[in-house]
């Protein structure tokens with residue numbers, strides 16, 4: 593196979609899965625639960641910022657636009673971008689369905705090269721984007737460029753400390769001897785399929801470091817969800833059981849807060865260092 597730009601595989605992946613990203617928020621799987629909670633946490637943080645009416649916001653890697661329209665519904669002037677043309681189309685449809693299409697500017701763009709002026713927005717959100725970027729620092733630097741000094745970034749990463757990293761041989765160094773079996777299974781499963789998009793997990797400390805290097809000061813942090821409950825990269829449990837296990841782990845984490853470090857998605861809210869001019 594010839595060496596191609598990794599973004600091509602990522603865009604193909606999301607072009608094929610745009611319906612999934614439109615529908616998953618309304619589902620009842622453990623994924624649906626985690627994505628809903630991820631968005632709700634991010635929106636609660638947005639609300640706490642008490643941004644002035646008409647404040648501008650940018651949703652990077654907007655997917656099917658569920659977060660985009662929530663921001664627009666709060667009276668913000670929203671721009672949204674995604675590198676997958678199908679995702680941009682889905683996001684436009686989502687905004688049309690909510691009667692908000694006229695208030696959102698959609699653009700197909702790469703997070704590493706944002707077509708927006710420097711210091712032009714008070715808030716950038718990027719949910720679920722970082723795991724798909726081979727050079728996440730480039731994107732975070734771009735977000736720092738477009739957000740005004742004193743402005744905010746809310747982003748998420750897939751937690752490299754999440755629970756299945758301890759139990760799944762495809763994730764855990766200590767279980768590495770089982771990996772050849774896993775790879776053989778994967779080759780068999782993907783025979784004839786499209787090139788697969790690469791995907792990255794980050795430790796919270798790596799995310800903080802990225803943010804600081806770009807000129808952000810991390811302020812709030814959380815993890816949401818547990819799981820995915822996989823073995824050899826495959827889902828072990830039915831949706832119902834995954835949700836029940838997630839609920840039990842959530843209850844356990846109430847009593848043992850250290851367990852939260854092993855949540856699925858890591859969220860952080862960070863402020864751009866520097867004073868607002870004017």
Ligand SMILES: C[S@@+](CC[C@H](N)C(=O)[O-])C[C@H]1O[C@@H](n2cnc3c(N)ncnc32)[C@H](O)[C@@H]1O
Nearest residue numbers: 606653654655674675676679702703719720724
């Ligand atoms: C996991 S989805 C999350 C979508 C949405 N933010 C959400 O939370 O529902 C990741 C999104 O990032 C987009 N994406 C991946 N690489 C990108 C890049 N380099 N620039 C902009 N968007 C990108 C994908 O097309 C996809 O829509």
